[in-house]
Amino acid sequence: MAQEDVFKKLVSHCKEYGFVFPSSEIYDGLGAVYDYGQNGVELKNNIKQYWWQSMVLLHENIVGIDSAIFMHPTIWKASGHVDAFNDPLIDNRDSKKRYRADVLIEDQIAKYDEKINKEVAKAAKKFGDAFDEAQFRSTNARVLEHQQKRDALHERYAKAMNAGPDLNELRQIILDEEIVCPISGTKNWTEVRQFNLMFSTEMGSTADGSMKVYLRPETAQGIFVNYLNVQKTGRMKIPFGIAQIGKAFRNEIVARQFIFRMREFEQMEMQFFVKPGTELEWFKKWKEIRLKWHKALGFGDDHYRYHDHEKLAHYANAATDIEFLMPFGFKEVEGIHSRTNFDLSQHEKFSGKNIKYFDPETNESYTPYVIETSIGVDRMFLSIMSASYKEEQLENGESRVVLKLPAALAPVKLAVMPLVKKDGLPEKAREIIDSLKFHFNCQYDEKDSIGKRYRRQDAIGTPYCVTVDHQTLEDGCVTLRDRDTMKQERVAIADLDRLIADRVSITSLLKTL
Numbered sequence: 132m133a134q135e136d137v138f139k140k141l142v143s144h145c146k147e148y149g150f151v152f153p154s155s156e157i158y159d160g161l162g163a164v165y166d167y168g169q170n171g172v173e174l175k176n177n178i179k180q181y182w183w184q185s186m187v188l189l190h191e192n193i194v195g196i197d198s199a200i201f202m203h204p205t206i207w208k209a210s211g212h213v214d215a216f217n218d219p220l221i222d223n224r225d226s227k228k229r230y231r232a233d234v235l236i237e238d239q240i241a242k243y244d245e246k247i248n249k250e251v252a253k254a255a256k257k258f259g260d261a262f263d264e265a266q267f268r269s270t271n272a273r274v275l276e277h278q279q280k281r282d283a284l285h286e287r288y289a290k291a292m293n294a295g296p297d298l299n300e301l302r303q304i305i306l307d308e309e310i311v312c313p314i315s316g317t318k319n320w321t322e323v324r325q326f327n328l329m330f331s332t333e334m335g336s337t338a339d340g341s342m343k344v345y346l347r348p349e350t351a352q353g354i355f356v357n358y359l360n361v362q363k364t365g366r367m368k369i370p371f372g373i374a375q376i377g378k379a380f381r382n383e384i385v386a387r388q389f390i391f392r393m394r395e396f397e398q399m400e401m402q403f404f405v406k407p408g409t410e411l412e413w414f415k416k417w418k419e420i421r422l423k424w425h426k427a428l429g430f431g432d433d434h435y436r437y438h439d440h441e442k443l444a445h446y447a448n449a450a451t452d453i454e455f456l457m458p459f460g461f462k463e464v465e466g467i468h469s470r471t472n473f474d475l476s477q478h479e480k481f482s483g484k485n486i487k488y489f490d491p492e493t494n495e496s497y498t499p500y501v502i503e504t505s506i507g508v509d510r511m512f513l514s515i516m517s518a519s520y521k522e523e524q525l526e527n528g529e530s531r532v533v534l535k536l537p538a539a540l541a542p543v544k545l546a547v548m549p550l551v552k553k554d555g556l557p558e559k560a561r562e563i564i565d566s567l568k569f570h571f572n573c574q575y576d577e578k579d580s581i582g583k584r585y586r587r588q589d590a591i592g593t594p595y596c597v598t599v600d601h602q603t604l605e606d607g608c609v610t611l612r613d614r615d616t617m618k619q620e621r622v623a624i625a626d627l628d629r630l631i632a633d634r635v636s637i638t639s640l641l642k643t644l
């Protein structure tokens with residue numbers, strides 16, 4: 132099945148099974164804003180717990196905070212967001228649609244790649260085993276032509292972006308490449324303008340004199356302005372980290388690909404404060420720690436890659452993304468940045484307060500350097516859903532949709548089902564739930580045939596199902612069914628907790644780190 136179709140199916144599955152709903156749906160939705168349903172919120176909470184515990188439980192020098200969304204507006208001046216948190220925007224005069232100029236050009240670069248890959252696939256089909264891909268790429272005239280065009284475009288684009296970006300040049304590239312609007316099909320483009328991504332609102336009544344405040348576009352600044360509070364009250368010694376999970380808001384120009392790019396989303400960020408000069412060593416360590424965290428979910432190492440940044444933001448001296456293989460290609464899910472002492476120095480300058488760290492061992496004061504790990508909860512959610520969604524053909528000719536979620540992240544861990552709705556079986560099933568519900572999330576289900584009930588649980592990723600039958604009342608045993616193997620075994624009710632609790636706990640994942 133084409134990857135685009137898989138993605139469409141995933142989006143409708145998310146809605147049909149209570150994972151993600153478009154926001155304000157009965158009012159026709161709100162662009163790039165989504166709500167999480169009964170299963171989505173459980174999965175999301177489990178992802179957050181996995182991240183939080185891996186940070187604050189496993190590292191004695193990392194603690195958490197929860198700072199407010201509203202912050203003093205000067206913070207965003209100091210951080211550079213007021214002046215420089217922009218995307219280059221271009222409108223098509225005919226469709227009245229708005230695009231990111233950089234994205235239009237990046238899509239054009241991807242089109243050359245598609246053309247090259249098509250030529251390669253065609254030749255592979257033609258020559259079969261005798262096909263030498265490397266030689267074909269370096270000798271085929273059509274491939275060489277596409278490669279040349281792509282590389283020239285890439286170079287010109289990189290130069291334009293490095294220059295600030297150069298808005299006239301971005302527009303010229305769009306014109307020269309004859310990029311058309313996907314809606315109107317025309318090249319009737321406006322000038323390219325800078326567009327600030329922060330949402331703003333007014334705080335206080337106008338009579339008192341209101342103040343323009345921003346909805347935070349990242350959670351990190353709440354950590355920077357509190358770092359000394361935490362350091363002093365927690366008696367933290369460098370190196371130490373502060374973790375935070377919270378909402379962030381960006382008025383994205385082009386919001387597409389479902390929950391990949393949203394206007395309201397959630398971030399899990401950790402800022403690690405280190406001694407100047409040691410930051411690149413810590414950057415390397417955090418790159419490794421974070422990739423291990425992702426890989427522990429068991430989707431396969433081929434789903435991940437680093438993308439080291441060649442072009443660095445002015446405040447960074449190293450940066451990499453962890454990319455995940457989504458149905459629409461490798462995409463960033465997490466950024467790891469060595470942010471130097473830029474943010475803390477800026478806050479020192481703009482606030483006029485001394486926020487240097489005093490090192491009791493060396494008796495020196497200095498502004499720490501910072502390594503940041505920053506991951507989007509919603510993007511992580513999408514990556515997990517897309518890697519877990521499977522359509523399987525069964526031996527008996529039937530098919531099933533199953534979410535092979537890591538058991539520790541699954542919304543429901545165990546479904547308990549009485550074979551029939553009588554003879555005391557429902558009561559027995561509820562008794563089992565009552566004894567297990569304090570340890571993990573159980574669901575009672577008595578409607579429809581057992582087969583249908585299994586399919587419903589497969590579709591939401593429930594790793595285990597238990598069936599209570601007449602024999603249960605006599606021997607205290609139930610049938611335990613495994614989601615992935617679909618194998619069934621007879622086990623004693625008394626053993627259920629021992630068999631399941633460990634495998635479905637976040638702790639089981641943390642122990643592999």
Ligand SMILES: Nc1ncnc2c1ncn2[C@@H]1O[C@H](COP(=O)(O)OP(=O)(O)OP(=O)(O)O)[C@@H](O)[C@H]1O
Pocket residue numbers: 349381383390391392393394396397398463464465466505506507508509510511
């Ligand atoms: N609009 C968004 N919707 C959902 N998640 C987002 C959004 N913007 C950023 N994130 C998440 O927050 C993480 C850290 O934010 P960061 O500012 O480094 O992203 P970014 O480099 O601006 O992302 P992108 O290049 O995709 O816009 C990203 O890796 C991503 O997982």
